[in-house]
Amino acid sequence: MPIFNSTPGPRKMESGRRRSEAELRQVFMQFDSDYDNCLSKQDIKKAFNYLGALFPGFRANVAFNMADTNKDGLISLDELDAVVKYASDIGL
Structure with missing residues (x-):
């Protein structure tokens, strides 16, 4: 029996293309x-x-632990640069 994701939101981006x-x-x-x-x-x-991304939960944990420098449990605009660099480095 198929399971459908009823959560609205953006569809996945096409893979295989590196983004800026x-x-x-x-x-x-x-x-x-x-x-x-x-x-x-x-x-x-x-x-x-x-x-x-393969293993998005794992990728999120790695990026989050690396970028959340003030340990407030959120990624601020200043901290986002580290997440973006990580995503770029892994080829997204």
Whole structure:
């Protein structure tokens, strides 16, 4: 029996094309679920999934632990640069 994802939201991007850091930043900011210019770990995971990353939960954990320098549990605009660089480095 097929299981359908009824969660509305953006469809996955086509994979196989490297994106610029500006494009990656824009994608991550699309997942700012409460529009506070900060990203939660869940927001980051959704963005990695959208970008077609293998193991998006793992990728989100790595990026989050690396970027959340003030350990407040959110990725601010200043901290987002590290997440974008990580996404670029892994070929997204």
